[in-house]
Amino acid sequence: MKRLKYSLFLGLGTSLFFTAYFYFKENIPSDVLLVIAVFMTIFMTLISYFKMFSHINNEEIAFLELKNIIYSGRANHYLNGIAVGGSLYITNNQLVFQTNIINFLQKHECIINIEDIIAVEFEKTLGIANNGILIRIKNDSKEQFVVTNREIWKNQIENRTKIKSSNSI
Structure with missing residues (x-):
């Protein structure tokens, strides 16, 4: 459960970072930013869960x-x-x-x-x-x-x- 929580926080943090970057630097429309945010949240949560926090007991x-x-x-x-x-x-x-x-x-x-x-x-x-x-x-x-x-x-x-x-x- 702890791994999932940390992975979700990492996914959300990465998503917020990239969304803010694309909003302020690239002037991407808000509907595209929403898709990017959702994709980055799911993608980084899964990657961090299976790769970075993969110590198995x-x-x-x-x-x-x-x-x-x-x-x-x-x-x-x-x-x-x-x-x-x-x-x-x-x-x-x-x-x-x-x-x-x-x-x-x-x-x-x-x-x-x-x-x-x-x-x-x-x-x-x-x-x-x-x-x-x-x-x-x-x-x-x-x-x-x-x-x-x-x-x-x-x-x-x-x-x-x-x-x-x-x-x-």
């Missing part, structure tokens, strides 16, 4: 078919060299990434079994930002994620996998 994940979420948050997953936005979840036995609703062009899901993880390492995104983690998997593959609070993510994953901590970068 146990009560809201019925459509994801995930159970026993231990830790979750927004993340980017590197797919073919491109960072795709979504949410990352740690469950009792899996690390799951799912794209946001907005990413309909590169929609995907990455599921890694906890028992297949052999190492979790810190990485610098673009070689400069300290916000990446690299998951090494038994089959010599790796998955890279951009997360907030990467230390917490690393600790949570290592606690589930029982692998030894290796602080790099």
Whole structure:
């Protein structure tokens, strides 16, 4: 409910801003301004609800078919060299990434079994930002994620996998 309220406030605020801008700077007729205001309110409310306030908890994940979420948050997953936005979840036995609703062009899901993880390492995104983690998997593959609070993510994953901590970068 709180997400909906904040999203609606953001939608209304953006709508008022653009309506005032178009009224004073562009001299657009009032009937067109009304259509712009309604469109911006609906559009920004939906975008902010699904994109900006998309932290999901146990009560809201019925459509994801995930159970026993231990830790979750927004993340980017590197797919073919491109960072795709979504949410990352740690469950009792899996690390799951799912794209946001907005990413309909590169929609995907990455599921890694906890028992297949052999190492979790810190990485610098673009070689400069300290916000990446690299998951090494038994089959010599790796998955890279951009997360907030990467230390917490690393600790949570290592606690589930029982692998030894290796602080790099």
